[in-house]
Amino acid sequence: MTKRGDCRGNGSKISWTQVETGSAITWKYPSCILRGDNSQGEFYSIAISNGYQQVDSGTKMIHLGKNTSSRIISKGIAAGVSQNTYRGQVSAHRKATNARNFTNCDSLLIGDKCGAHTTPYIEAKNSSAVFEHEATTSKISDDMLFYCRQRGLDAEEAVALVVNGFVKDVLQHLPMEFAVEAQKLIAISLEGSVG
Amino acid sequence: MNAEVKIMRTAAEMAYTDALSALPANEPVRALREKALRLFTEKGLPHRRVEEWKYTDLRALIREMPPLARGADKAAIAEAKKSAVLAKIGAREITFVNGAFVAELSDLEAIEKGLSIRTLGDALKRSADVAALLAKINPNKYDAVFALNTAALNEGVVIEVAPGAQIAKPIHIRHVVTGTAPVSVFGRALVTVGTKAQATIVQSHTGPDAVAYQTNTVLQLSLADDAELDIVRVQAEGDKAIHLSMMIGAIGEESRFRSFALTTGAAVSRHTVPFAYAGKDARALIAGATLLRGKQHADVTLEVDHALPGGESRELFKTVLDDETRGVFQGLIIVRPDAQKTDGRMMSASLLLGENAEMDNKPELEIFADDVQCAHGATTGALDDDLMFYLRARGIPKKEAESLLIQSFFGEAIETIQNEKIQESVMARAAKWLGERSVK
Amino acid sequence: MALLEVKDLHARVEEKEILRGLNLTINPGEVHAIMGPNGSGKSTLSYVLAGKDDYEVTGGSATLEGEDLLELEPDERAAKGLFLAFQYPIEIPGVASMTFLRTAVNAVRKKRGEEELSTPDFLRLVREKAKELSINQDMLKRPVNVGFSGGEKKRNEILQMAMLEPKMCVLDETDSGLDIDALKIVADGVNRLRAKNRGFLVITHYQRLLDHIVPDVVHVMAKGRIVRTGGPELAHELEAKGYAGYENAA
Numbered sequence: 045m046t047k048r049g050d051c052r053g054n055g056s057k058i059s060w061t062q063v064e065t066g067s068a069i070t071w072k073y074p075s076c077i078l079r080g081d082n083s084q085g086e087f088y089s090i091a092i093s094n095g096y097q098q099v100d101s102g103t104k105m106i107h108l109g110k111n112t113s114s115r116i117i118s119k120g121i122a123a124g125v126s127q128n129t130y131r132g133q134v135s136a137h138r139k140a141t142n143a144r145n146f147t148n149c150d151s152l153l154i155g156d157k158c159g160a161h162t163t164p165y166i167e168a169k170n171s172s173a174v175f176e177h178e179a180t181t182s183k184i185s186d187d188m189l190f191y192c193r194q195r196g197l198d199a200e201e202a203v204a205l206v207v208n209g210f211v212k213d214v215l216q217h218l219p220m221e222f223a224v225e226a227q228k229l230i231a232i233s234l235e236g237s238v239g
Numbered sequence: 240m241n242a243e244v245k246i247m248r249t250a251a252e253m254a255y256t257d258a259l260s261a262l263p264a265n266e267p268v269r270a271l272r273e274k275a276l277r278l279f280t281e282k283g284l285p286h287r288r289v290e291e292w293k294y295t296d297l298r299a300l301i302r303e304m305p306p307l308a309r310g311a312d313k314a315a316i317a318e319a320k321k322s323a324v325l326a327k328i329g330a331r332e333i334t335f336v337n338g339a340f341v342a343e344l345s346d347l348e349a350i351e352k353g354l355s356i357r358t359l360g361d362a363l364k365r366s367a368d369v370a371a372l373l374a375k376i377n378p379n380k381y382d383a384v385f386a387l388n389t390a391a392l393n394e395g396v397v398i399e400v401a402p403g404a405q406i407a408k409p410i411h412i413r414h415v416v417t418g419t420a421p422v423s424v425f426g427r428a429l430v431t432v433g434t435k436a437q438a439t440i441v442q443s444h445t446g447p448d449a450v451a452y453q454t455n456t457v458l459q460l461s462l463a464d465d466a467e468l469d470i471v472r473v474q475a476e477g478d479k480a481i482h483l484s485m486m487i488g489a490i491g492e493e494s495r496f497r498s499f500a501l502t503t504g505a506a507v508s509r510h511t512v513p514f515a516y517a518g519k520d521a522r523a524l525i526a527g528a529t530l531l532r533g534k535q536h537a538d539v540t541l542e543v544d545h546a547l548p549g550g551e552s553r554e555l556f557k558t559v560l561d562d563e564t565r566g567v568f569q570g571l572i573i574v575r576p577d578a579q580k581t582d583g584r585m586m587s588a589s590l591l592l593g594e595n596a597e598m599d600n601k602p603e604l605e606i607f608a609d610d611v612q613c614a615h616g617a618t619t620g621a622l623d624d625d626l627m628f629y630l631r632a633r634g635i636p637k638k639e640a641e642s643l644l645i646q647s648f649f650g651e652a653i654e655t656i657q658n659e660k661i662q663e664s665v666m667a668r669a670a671k672w673l674g675e676r677s678v679k
Numbered sequence: 680m681a682l683l684e685v686k687d688l689h690a691r692v693e694e695k696e697i698l699r700g701l702n703l704t705i706n707p708g709e710v711h712a713i714m715g716p717n718g719s720g721k722s723t724l725s726y727v728l729a730g731k732d733d734y735e736v737t738g739g740s741a742t743l744e745g746e747d748l749l750e751l752e753p754d755e756r757a758a759k760g761l762f763l764a765f766q767y768p769i770e771i772p773g774v775a776s777m778t779f780l781r782t783a784v785n786a787v788r789k790k791r792g793e794e795e796l797s798t799p800d801f802l803r804l805v806r807e808k809a810k811e812l813s814i815n816q817d818m819l820k821r822p823v824n825v826g827f828s829g830g831e832k833k834r835n836e837i838l839q840m841a842m843l844e845p846k847m848c849v850l851d852e853t854d855s856g857l858d859i860d861a862l863k864i865v866a867d868g869v870n871r872l873r874a875k876n877r878g879f880l881v882i883t884h885y886q887r888l889l890d891h892i893v894p895d896v897v898h899v900m901a902k903g904r905i906v907r908t909g910g911p912e913l914a915h916e917l918e919a920k921g922y923a924g925y926e927n928a929a
């Protein structure tokens with residue numbers, strides 16, 4: 045599925061927030077075309093893969109207008125034998141003066157048979173562009189899990205809690221009722237991820 | 240899309256096939272060369288729809304192939320003698336002029352115990368291992384630069400450091416192009432470092448401005464267990480040149496590898512680094528500074544492949560883009576299922592000085608093991624206005640203020656060079672680049 | 680019946696034997712202190728009791744109210760009433776302390792067959808206990824231990840302990856990194872929890888904490904064993920003489 049948002053008006057703002065828990069194979073690339081001056085694009089994403097799923101998520105931020113800014117926060121969680129991929133494109137065109145982007149793209153691995161892949165394309169064609177990209181991939185912390193379990197959480201509850209913390213930056217951009225739903229969804233999608 | 244367009248070969252592609260198939264046979268590597276040429280003839284130059292070449296469309300950038308260089312005559316040698324680069328680092332120099340080894344510009348006297356330096360031709364005649372290594376250390380997939388270089392395999396240098404040998408004096412491989420007529424030049428270097436051995440290799444590339452020559456060099460590295468190797472590369476080709484290069488390495492258990500690449504030359508350059516961890520607990524640092532002006536296009540593409548546990552990799556690249564230049568950084572860290580406890584960190588930072596400069600970053604993580612710590616970062620931006628204002632408010636003129644900030648920006652990468660003299664020399668070259676910069 | 684009974688416990692970490700035949704009996708209502716040089720295995724004992732992975736028990740037993748602890752999962756031990764205040768409390772980014780507490784309290788209550796606390800009851804309880812430990816509401820909104828000072832982390836451990844109503848509390852160097860005021864707050868928090876059916880094992884390197892939490896029994900641990908046991912006066916003796924005599928005693 046692909047969605048596209050076009051910020052035509054000056055000062056307009058588009059914000060995508062998605063929680064992707066994956067059918068067997070998923071691709072999801074909502075994109076923002078920041079055409080109007082001072083327009084803003086935001087993309088907040090949680091992508092969880094478990095079992096044999098293959099989840100692909102990502103976004104495009106195309107900066108065309110002046111003083112446009114975008115922000116991408118992507119949290120990928122891979123469990124089981126799944127593959128979790130982030131693909132993102134950020135580009136500032138010749139006339140897009142003062143384009144700003146901040147991208148943070150973190151992956152969390154649960155179990156030793158899953159994979160996480162991060163492929164961003166960052167293209168600045170304007171010297172006034174300021175783009176910052178950071179990405180990390182790491183294993184879920186055993187110390188955190190043990191701490192939670194010492195406080196009485198069982199293995200799955202502990203994983204769900206740590207994962208919820210990991211995706212917090214994205215969850216807080218969801219309306220309250222969605223956030224609660226999302227949390228449930230995360231717990232369900234991770235069922236059976238710990239042995 | 241038109242199917243006929245796809246199979247049509249460009250003039251340059253046809254010229255390569257013609258020129259390289261006409262080369263005299265070189266028996267020990269005949270099969271290797273023929274296979275590479277067949278592959279090239281079939282697959283050709285990459286274009287932007289080939290993912291690894293997305294930002295450097297070789298098919299569009301290379302329109303024609305200049306004739307193969309005819310080696311070095313007296314005039315060429317005299318010219319090469321004058322073009323000193325990194326002359327003060329106290330290195331043992333091995334010089335290739337227009338692709339040909341030049342004994343009178345090479346220092347093969349009093350070679351240290353445990354060190355062997357031979358021309359490729361000489362080495363091929365004496366040991367079968369060399370031909371095997373030339374074939375074995377490869378990028379694992381079709382790469383046009385490597386295929387062309389292999390199809391042209393003829394001249395080069397083989398440097399072997401025996402187990403346990405500590406070679407303090409750096410070895411400097413110079414690739415010099417001379418003359419005013421465009422030529423195509425190929426070069427190959429193979430470096431093997433034995434168990435617990437250590438060496439430092441410098442590689443430089445220079446040539447005349449205003450001549451549209453093309454160079455293609457491949458450096459193959461093999462580090463045994465617990466070996467240590469430093470590579471410093473200075474690419475200062477002439478301003479109309481096309482420079483294609485590759486550094487391919489495989490490093491053994493607990494080995495330590497460091498490399499630095501300074502890129503200031505060529506109209507178009509591409510430096511590809513496929514790098515494999517062949518033993519556990521190995522450490523590698525791959526760093527570089529790319530300083531561009533005019534309409535230069537420079538591409539650095541890394542592929543760091545962790546297949547075994549405990550590896551550590553650090554990549555640090557700084558790109559300064561003036562005028563209408565274009566910089567490309569593609570960096571891929573792969574962590575395969577067995578490579579638990581891998582610690583990989585990759586950073587590409589770029590400074591856009593020219594209003595019409597462009598930087599394309601593609602840092603990638605591909606992780607299949609779970610107990611890992613990997614991160615990459617990429618930043619693109621202009622000089623910090625607040626810092627500039629601060630410096631100028633302290634009475635520092637604009638150009639100096641800019642130079643100061645730019646120098647501190649790329650300095651971090653240059654400082655990773657371990658050998659002090661080489662570091663100084665590289666820093667001086669970078670500073671010279673800054674000095675020549677015109678301030679708008 | 681003894682509350683905690685450890686018999687001839689042997690344990691190793693990464694092939695290295697750390698606990699080498701440790702015996703310890705704590706009865707309900709008692710406060711025991713374990714002192715000993717760095718590296719003697721004090722934290723290892725606390726981890727083995729709490730069931731951390733990588734700590735392999737190779738012999739002996741440990742029971743809580745007669746029930747075998749070593750067979751249980753860490754969260755089951757917590758539900759049975761074993762609480763460990765960590766020497767180095769773990770940071771959990773993104774999870775508010777309040778959320779964490781609530782999740783833990785309800786998880787433990789559920790396993791004990793008790794009803795979940797209603798939101799108002801829970802909040803009232805947290806506020807009350809937090810106030811006693813000088814923990815402000817702002818701290819509870821912050822992610823667990825992230826950006827907390829050393830003192831804040833240790834107070835947070837005691838707050839969790841108070842909320843989870845354990846039977847057997849193990850405090851691993853809860854005094855380290857605390858200034859005197861924070862030490863008092865923490866000690867008062869512990870003392871408030873002293874009860875006739877509850878036991879404490881206070882692990883510390885220094886006697887100073889034991890001026891505030893006065894123990895019934897003091898043990899000296901060296902090289903993975905208890906090498907001496909005495910009354911509170913033993914702590915003073917150690918303070919004066921140091922551990923020098925014990926390094927080789929085991």
Ligand SMILES: Nc1ncnc2c1ncn2[C@@H]1O[C@H](COP(=O)(O)OP(=O)(O)O)[C@@H](O)[C@H]1O
Nearest residue numbers: 692693697715716717718719720721722723724
């Ligand atoms: N996870 C671990 N891996 C390897 N060695 C460990 C580990 N934990 C503890 N040890 C070793 O066990 C010994 C006892 O450590 P510890 O129980 O922390 O002592 P204490 O708390 O008394 O200072 C030390 O030698 C320590 O190095």
Ligand SMILES: [Mg+2]
Nearest residue numbers: 721722766852
């Ligand atoms: Mg300890």
